[in-house]
Amino acid sequence: MRILISTDIEGVAGVVHPEQTRAGNAEYERARRWMTREANAAICGAFDGGATEVRVNDSHGTYRNLLADELDPRARLVNGKPRTLGMMGGLEADCAGVMLVGFHARAQARGVLAHTINSSAFARVWLNGQEFGEAGLYGALAGEMGVPVVFASGDDVFAEETRPLFPHCVFAVTKQAAGRHSAVSLSPQATCEAIRAGARQAMAVLGAAAPLRLELPxxxxxxxxxxxxxxxxxxxxxxxxxxxxxxxxxxxxxxxxxxxxxxxxxxxxxxx
Structure with a gap:
């Protein structure tokens, strides 16, 4: 059973400021290590729950953030861009489920570092009249391929807006948004424990999860x-x-x- 884990950085516990998401400074180096640890927690949870293969998609910015030498050696890393499926790169390999780690709320929401794809380009995005953030857009892409989203982690605003899209999804809320650049976060250790437990729980409900499908065109x-x-x-x-x-x-x-x-x-x- 193959699982794809898509990892972003804005929803990682402790990340609240743009400097933490941009390469070239010490704050980013710490944040990418937290990002890697959260990815590892999800990897462990997936394997705990019965996964036989896990692919981890680096989905932030340049798609070159996860520390490969610190990643769980059982996982395969999908990184670098451009790639056709973007934040769902790796889904081509017949996956049973998708996990979203470190995700954030959509543009114009009150969540930490909220945006949709590119904060300097898009203010809002709708498909078939429904507004989506990155989780919804890429969850619908996965759903089109018959793959459900079964686990997600990020702040409380992200969880609140995303839960209706994926009713069977298990959420791990890693921080409470207090503003665009402020939050009350769990510690890195507590966050990883919550993500591992949530990912393991998600594997147990995988069979009941329905893919998000949109009407075409x-x-x-x-x-x-x-x-x-x-x-x-x-x-x-x-x-x-x-x-x-x-x-x-x-x-x-x-x-x-x-x-x-x-x-x-x-x-x-x-x-x-």
Whole structure:
């Protein structure tokens, strides 16, 4: 039984500030070690619960954050970009379930470091009229491939907004959001214990978990951060401008919608 663990950093316990998420400073080096330990906790929980193989997807920023030499040697690391499935890279290998570790709330939410894909590009994203953050977007991508999300960890705002999407998912709340850059966190040790226990519990309910499936084709709608971003994104002929910052496009699948969003995210660097 193969499990995919997708790891982000903003939802990691103790992480509250952008400096902790960006390479090139001591704060980031500590945070990526915490991220790696939380990934290891999920790996252990998955194996405790009966997994026969675990793939760990490094899903933050450049996708080069997890410390490979400190990762549980039983797991296989999926890192580096670009890759077609982004934060679900590794799902091509016939996985039974997905676990989301260190995830965060969607853009405009009150969660710690909340954003959707790219905080400088997108203010809000909807698929078929429903607003999604990264967990929802990639959970729907996994669901399209028949794979359910069975475990997730992050702050309380993330858990609250994400729980309705995945009714059978086990959540480990690692910190209480007190603001965009502040939280009350569990200790790294307590967090890892909670994640391991939650991941093990999730393996027990795997058979009852249903994939998140959206009706096709997908109608994608996004709100850009600025009219300048909308100007740039509309260079894609497939996008239709609704107003100064709102755009729409149709996609044959959730995968195609997510891939388009990731392309637009990469384009946004042209305005930096």
């Amino acid at each position: 997908v109608c994608a709608r996004l709100q850009a951060q600025t009219p300048a971003h909308a100007d740039l994104f509309c260079q894609w002929p497939a996008l239709e401008r609704v107003d100064g910052v709102t755009l729409e496009f149709s996609a044959a699948s959730v995968e195609h919608a997510v891939r388009m969003l990731n392309c637009l995210s990469a384009m946004a660097a042209a305005l930096n």
